[in-house]
Amino acid sequence: MIYYGKQSVNESDIEAVISVLRSDFLTQGPKIEQFEQRVAEYCGAKYAVAVTNATSALHIACKAANLSHGDTLWTSPITFVASANCGRYCGAKVDFVDIDDNTYDMSADELEKKLAAGSSPKIVVPVHLCGQSCDMEKINALAKKYGFAVIEDASHALGATYKDTRIGSCTFSDMTVFSFHPVKIITTGEGGMVLTNNKALYEKLTLYRSHGITRNPEKMTKPSDGPWYYQQIELGYNYRMTDIQAALGWSQMDRLDTFVARRHQLAQRYDELLAALPLRTPKQNPDTNSSWHIYVVRMDKNHTKKSKQQIFEEMKARGVQLNLHYIPVHLQPYYQALGFKAGDFPVSERYYEEAFTLPLYYNLTDAQQDEIVGALKEVLS
Numbered sequence: 524m525i526y527y528g529k530q531s532v533n534e535s536d537i538e539a540v541i542s543v544l545r546s547d548f549l550t551q552g553p554k555i556e557q558f559e560q561r562v563a564e565y566c567g568a569k570y571a572v573a574v575t576n577a578t579s580a581l582h583i584a585c586k587a588a589n590l591s592h593g594d595t596l597w598t599s600p601i602t603f604v605a606s607a608n609c610g611r612y613c614g615a616k617v618d619f620v621d622i623d624d625n626t627y628d629m630s631a632d633e634l635e636k637k638l639a640a641g642s643s644p645k646i647v648v649p650v651h652l653c654g655q656s657c658d659m660e661k662i663n664a665l666a667k668k669y670g671f672a673v674i675e676d677a678s679h680a681l682g683a684t685y686k687d688t689r690i691g692s693c694t695f696s697d698m699t700v701f702s703f704h705p706v707k708i709i710t711t712g713e714g715g716m717v718l719t720n721n722k723a724l725y726e727k728l729t730l731y732r733s734h735g736i737t738r739n740p741e742k743m744t745k746p747s748d749g750p751w752y753y754q755q756i757e758l759g760y761n762y763r764m765t766d767i768q769a770a771l772g773w774s775q776m777d778r779l780d781t782f783v784a785r786r787h788q789l790a791q792r793y794d795e796l797l798a799a800l801p802l803r804t805p806k807q808n809p810d811t812n813s814s815w816h817i818y819v820v821r822m823d824k825n826h827t828k829k830s831k832q833q834i835f836e837e838m839k840a841r842g843v844q845l846n847l848h849y850i851p852v853h854l855q856p857y858y859q860a861l862g863f864k865a866g867d868f869p870v871s872e873r874y875y876e877e878a879f880t881l882p883l884y885y886n887l888t889d890a891q892q893d894e895i896v897g898a899l900k901e902v903l904s
Contacts, residue, residue: 568719578605
């Protein structure tokens with residue numbers, strides 16, 4: 524079976540993990556900070572906070588931005604549910620902004636229309652779907668005009684750039700979130716990170732990551748009782764990454780640019796190999812350089828007699844696992860119970876009807892890619 528995504532772990536990665544297992548610290552040790560510094564330096568951000576996964580990263584980013592009851596968070600309907608759920612964790616309302624029909628990212632034009640109509644979110648979470656950046660310059664300008672915070676959900680986009688700046692630099696946002704799940708660009712097994720250039724946000728993020736506890740005397744309400752002393756000054760969480768995970772991520776950073784370069788090669792080959800099929804291949808904004816986390820195609824329903832379910836089943840029978848990124852969040856039962864319904868975001872709903880994800884990962888060979896395209900030709904004929 525050719526799976527849609529797969530990690531690449533080499534001997535250097537294994538040795539990095541073994542070295543931690545032989546060390547004094549399995550958690551709360553030096554590898555965490557080393558990994559954070561390495562990602563921050565790569566992206567060009569001042570601060571980074573490693574956590575258990577991108578979902579917890581989104582949660583503490585919202586907390587650091589003071590999202591609470593009575594506030595509203597906006598995100599894209601075409602994303603994993605965590606991009607919206609992070610708002611609900613904070614007691615906030617959630618709403619959506621429809622996608623651009625070419626990039627599948629949140630439409631900056633639709634965002635502008637919605638803001639001009641009088642709505643006012645506390646936070647906007649643009650999602651860099653597939654690894655391609657949203658129009659962050661325009662979103663940033665709107666944030667300044669209307670006074671909302673911007674948290675980039677860059678779970679797909681480590682190694683990508685926008686207007687010659689690396690995603691994660693927070694040039695156009697308050698914070699950026701990455702995911703290190705095994706199918707992402709690099710992996711720590713499970714894991715995530717928040718980057719920011721704002722020291723106050725950084726201090727809040729580190730506090731929320733670890734139970735709301737501080738050992739800093741300057742933040743305590745009274746003098747310390749002794750070297751053992753700590754205070755809980757906020758309601759925080761246990762979202763700490765382990766040194767084992769951080770060591771794997773630190774090692775994987777050695778190959779990040781190599782990973783992204785190979786994904787570019789595979790995406791270009793797909794563009795060429797699929798040109799004659801009744802499929803719509805991805806379009807790239809010239810201001811962006813995607814990390815190509817996933818490669819999404821869309822069915823031409825006027826020239827394809829089979830349903831998407833038939834295509835999935837017949838491809839699986841030929842040894843190829845397809846996937847779908849994503850079911851529109853507003854169509855999930857939880858969000859429909861909050862009042863959302865079919866028809867609310869038509870571009871996203873049309874995307875869902877037509878889209879599916881082809882296998883794309885670093886170790887995918889040209890021969891396997893040829894096999895995938897050959898199977899597609901058979902299924903779509």
